[in-house]
Amino acid sequence: MVPVGRLAGLHEDVAAGATTASDLAPQDAWVARGRAEIPAATGSVYLQTGGIGPAPKAVIDEVKDRLEFQNQGPADPRYATDMARVEPDLRAQLARVFGAATDEVALTHSTSEGISIVAWSLNWRPGDEVILSNIEHPANVIPWYVLRDRFGIAIREIDLSVGTSLMDEVAAQLSPRTRMVSISHVSRNNGRTIRTGESAELGRLLRTRGIRYHLDGAQGPGCVPTDFRALGCDCYSTCGHKWLLGPKGTGALFVRRNILDDVQLSWAGSHSHATMDYEGAYTLLPGAARYEFGTRALADFAGFGRAVEWMEDIGFERIEDRIQSLVDHAIEAIAHTDGLEVSSPGTRPDRSGVFVLQLPADCDATALYNDLREDARILASPVRQPRDFRLSIHFFNTRDEIDAAIAAIAERCR
Numbered sequence: 001m002v003p004v005g006r007l008a009g010l011h012e013d014v015a016a017g018a019t020t021a022s023d024l025a026p027q028d029a030w031v032a033r034g035r036a037e038i039p040a041a042t043g044s045v046y047l048q049t050g051g052i053g054p055a056p057k058a059v060i061d062e063v064k065d066r067l068e069f070q071n072q073g074p075a076d077p078r079y080a081t082d083m084a085r086v087e088p089d090l091r092a093q094l095a096r097v098f099g100a101a102t103d104e105v106a107l108t109h110s111t112s113e114g115i116s117i118v119a120w121s122l123n124w125r126p127g128d129e130v131i132l133s134n135i136e137h138p139a140n141v142i143p144w145y146v147l148r149d150r151f152g153i154a155i156r157e158i159d160l161s162v163g164t165s166l167m168d169e170v171a172a173q174l175s176p177r178t179r180m181v182s183i184s185h186v187s188r189n190n191g192r193t194i195r196t197g198e199s200a201e202l203g204r205l206l207r208t209r210g211i212r213y214h215l216d217g218a219q220g221p222g223c224v225p226t227d228f229r230a231l232g233c234d235c236y237s238t239c240g241h242k243w244l245l246g247p248k249g250t251g252a253l254f255v256r257r258n259i260l261d262d263v264q265l266s267w268a269g270s271h272s273h274a275t276m277d278y279e280g281a282y283t284l285l286p287g288a289a290r291y292e293f294g295t296r297a298l299a300d301f302a303g304f305g306r307a308v309e310w311m312e313d314i315g316f317e318r319i320e321d322r323i324q325s326l327v328d329h330a331i332e333a334i335a336h337t338d339g340l341e342v343s344s345p346g347t348r349p350d351r352s353g354v355f356v357l358q359l360p361a362d363c364d365a366t367a368l369y370n371d372l373r374e375d376a377r378i379l380a381s382p383v384r385q386p387r388d389f390r391l392s393i394h395f396f397n398t399r400d401e402i403d404a405a406i407a408a409i410a411e412r413c414r
């Protein structure tokens with residue numbers, strides 16, 4: 001087997017787990033600084049942000065510091081008062097950065113939590129229909145199977161393979177029984193990104209028909225431009241632990257202010273309410289924070305805020321542009337590699353950092369995945385289509401790493 005480092009002309013110790021950024025131009029010094037702050041970025045060829053993102057040291061330090069701070073007296077106002085600011089501050093920060101109002105933001109622990117809140121927010125009746133696509137993550141499939149089995153709803157599927165028309169696909173599946181459309185903003189399977197304009201157009205159509213529109217945004221923020229208001233959806237579920245490089249187990253759900261009372265609660269508890277008594281009366285919080293309840297991981301949420309701040313300091317646009325230029329490089333590299341093709345969309349804004357290539361027919365994606373991560377510390381992922389293989393390309397990756405991964409794949413699939 002040819003060592004990955006040699007294949008790519010990389011520093012020799014790539015295969016031993018330490019990657020360098022020798023191909024970075026002086027104007028990319030910010031990338032080198034970012035890489036240096038993310039241990040996983042130099043401890044491996046990290047092309048798995050779409051699965052789970054690494055975090056910069058500053059984020060982990062924030063979580064540790066907050067845990068220790070809180071632990072000096074969780075109920076002591078000298079500590080509790082500060083900790084009580086974490087969630088409102090984070091809601092305001094996420095609202096500002098991703099185009100929502102503060103009272104439209106609920107803090108969750110994962111994208112899946114947001115999806116389930118939305119999926120269970122209607123009083124489903126037998127025969128009601130939801131529209132999903134053929135490029136969804138299980139997190140946006142399983143809740144619908146459960147609702148199908150419990151309430152007899154019907155699932156309709158649209159084809160969001162590369163090149164299909166979102167509007168035509170949805171139009172062909174709409175019926176008088178359609179009550180919700182729930183699809184990925186950026187697909188984890190083929191990298192396709194719903195354009196902001198087409199999403200807004202779909203949102204307008206669905207609103208006129210009283211159909212709720214939810215986007216699964218696990219792969220959105222930090223990877224592609226994400227503006228909740230401009231996307232025109234009713235609800236948007238996302239997480240802190242992928243492209244935003246935040247702590248694991250952090251997320252957010254955005255819900256349009258004017259439909260908060262229609263997006264009904266299926267789970268509630270202490271902190272969902274504004275007022276209550278023990279005679280049976282209660283009122284919910286006025287904002288989306290009503291979807292939160294119970295004691296919460298405040299230190300992790302503080303780390304989530306630190307992660308978004310860290311990304312903002314670099315600049316979201318700069319990060320998104322860098323991702324796109326690395327994807328250009330990957331497309332070019334595949335064009336010069338026998339046996340491999342590109343599966344994800346070729347042009348911006350349909351594409352994202354979720355870069356998917358097609359393997360030769362006889363190459364087993366799961367075996368390849370195991371082989372790459374164990375032998376070469378190249379972390380990538382198989383996806384739904386058996387011949388597709390995903391490289392999640394974030395700003396901290398380098399052209400050398402992409403070349404190394406592609407060469408290693410070609411070598412192993414030869």
Ligand SMILES: Cc1ncc(COP(=O)(O)O)c(C=O)c1O
Nearest residue numbers: 110111112137139188216218239
């Ligand atoms: C498109 C998509 N949706 C949902 C999820 C689940 O995310 P979480 O672990 O935040 O629930 C993932 C995770 O990979 C995903 O890619």
